[in-house]
Amino acid sequence: MIAAFQNLAPTLQALLAGCLTWFLTALGASLVFFTRNASQKLLDWMLGFAAGIMIAASFWSLLAPAIAISKEGDLPIWLPASVGFLLGGGFLRCLDKILPHLHIGFRMEEAEGVKTSWQRSILLVLAITLHNIPEGLAIGVAFGALSAGLPSATLPGAIALTIGIGIQNFPEGLAVSMPLRREGLSRLKSFWYGQLSGLVEPLAALMGAAAILLAKPLLPYALGFAAGAMIFVVVEEVIPEAQREGNTDLTTAAVMIGFTLMMILDSAFA
Numbered sequence: 072m073i074a075a076f077q078n079l080a081p082t083l084q085a086l087l088a089g090c091l092t093w094f095l096t097a098l099g100a101s102l103v104f105f106t107r108n109a110s111q112k113l114l115d116w117m118l119g120f121a122a123g124i125m126i127a128a129s130f131w132s133l134l135a136p137a138i139a140i141s142k143e144g145d146l147p148i149w150l151p152a153s154v155g156f157l158l159g160g161g162f163l164r165c166l167d168k169i170l171p172h173l174h175i176g177f178r179m180e181e182a183e184g185v186k187t188s189w190q191r192s193i194l195l196v197l198a199i200t201l202h203n204i205p206e207g208l209a210i211g212v213a214f215g216a217l218s219a220g221l222p223s224a225t226l227p228g229a230i231a232l233t234i235g236i237g238i239q240n241f242p243e244g245l246a247v248s249m250p251l252r253r254e255g256l257s258r259l260k261s262f263w264y265g266q267l268s269g270l271v272e273p274l275a276a277l278m279g280a281a282a283i284l285l286a287k288p289l290l291p292y293a294l295g296f297a298a299g300a301m302i303f304v305v306v307e308e309v310i311p312e313a314q315r316e317g318n319t320d321l322t323t324a325a326v327m328i329g330f331t332l333m334m335i336l337d338s339a340f341a
Contacts, residue, residue, distance in 0.1 A: 077226055082280045085214035088233040089207050089276030093269040095237040096203075099244025100265025104258050109249045111316050117242035118313035119322035122305045123329025124239040125206070129298040131337040132232040133209060136216065136224055137294035144291075155295025160303040162296070163205065167307065172198035174312045192251055192264055199247045199268035202308060205300030206236045207272035211279020212293045218284055231340035235333040240269055 076084065137152035144151070171184040173194035182194055213232050216224035248265030252258060279297065283290055313322040 081214045081218050081284060082277060084217075084229070085211040085276040085280035086273055088210050088214060088229070089273030091233060092206065092210065092237045092240050092272045093266070096240040096244040096269025096272075097262075097266035099241040099246075100248040100262050102245050103248040103252050103261045103265065106249075108253065109245065112318055112321055114246050114249065115313045115316060115318040115322050116325045117246050118309050119325030120329040121202075121239040121243050122309040122313065122322075123326040123331070124235050124333045125301045125305050125309070125329075126326070127330040127333030127337070128209065128232055128235050129301045131334060132213060132228060132235075133294045133298035133301075136228070137291040137298070140216075140224070140291045140294070151291035152295040152298075155292035155297075156299035156302075158292070159205070159296035159299025159301075161299075163201075163300045163303040163307075166201065166204070167303075170197060170201060172201055174198050174308065177315075191254065192256060192260075195251060196247065196264045196268045198308070199243065200271050202243070202304050203240075203269055203272050204275050205297055205304055206240075207275025208279040209297040209301060210236060210272070211276035211281075212283055212290075212297045214276070215280035215283025216290055216294065218287070224290075227340035228337065231336045235336050236272075238332070239329060240272075244269060 076087070079087070134152050134156065137155065138148055141148040141151045167183065169184055171182060171187040171189060171194055173179065173182040173191060179191060179194075184197075187194075210229070210233055213224075213229040217226060217229065244265050247268050248261040251264055252261040256264070279293070283293055310322065310326070313325075
């Protein structure tokens with residue numbers, strides 16, 4: 072099965088990997104069919120865990136390969152990754168200001184982005200969707216990098232990244248569907264919106280892989296871009312949201328566990 076996957080085009084590999092992470096989001100969201108409530112501490116732990124995986128993936132799966140690839144060029148090895156990293160953060164900053172969204176547990180008047188009359192449930196889903204865009208891009212760039220034939224871009228590394236993001240997507244799906252259920256939506260609607268937040272990942276993965284195939288010299292910049300986008304989301308959105316209810320020690324422990332797990336995955340698949 073792995074051999075057959077290896078023979079696929081990088082864009083198709085990225086699309087399938089993105090579909091896997093979306094499926095795990097949907098699987099997590101499906102837990103809403105079995106319970107109505109999840110403790111705030113559990114939801115905060117899940118967000119912290121996701122943040123830890125995203126931070127570790129940003130370095131081991133994206134920035135480190137970007138720096139390694141830059142050694143083959145004429146520019147300073149730190150330059151492409153740094154430029155891409157800042158551009159990625161800037162892109163998410165612009166998206167954060169434009170896309171209407173509302174973080175879980177926030178009041179309607181605290182909604183961010185362009186003012187809109189959209190329902191609260193839609194804004195909550197868009198907040199998680201904002202988290203998933205850089206994750207999908209990271210997967211796409213990782214698989215697109217395989218076409219460059221560089222030692223630092225490997226299929227096991229791309230698979231490790233996919234597994235790591237997929238693992239944190241499972242609790243993330245629950246973190247979307249459960250608050251929606253608590254706000255009075257039906258189980259089916261809560262599940263639907265929960266899985267919908269992850270649907271952007273296959274699309275973003277496909278776009279990331281296609282961009283690399285069209286412009287291979289941009290690879291280290293693209294890797295840095297995906298890392299910058301993820302770090303921005305972690306610092307701007309995920310960690311503050313997880314600590315809003317005062318569960319700072321719990322969140323910090325979850326970040327450490329998530330970071331360690333992603334580090335182990337990347338090392339084991341190296």
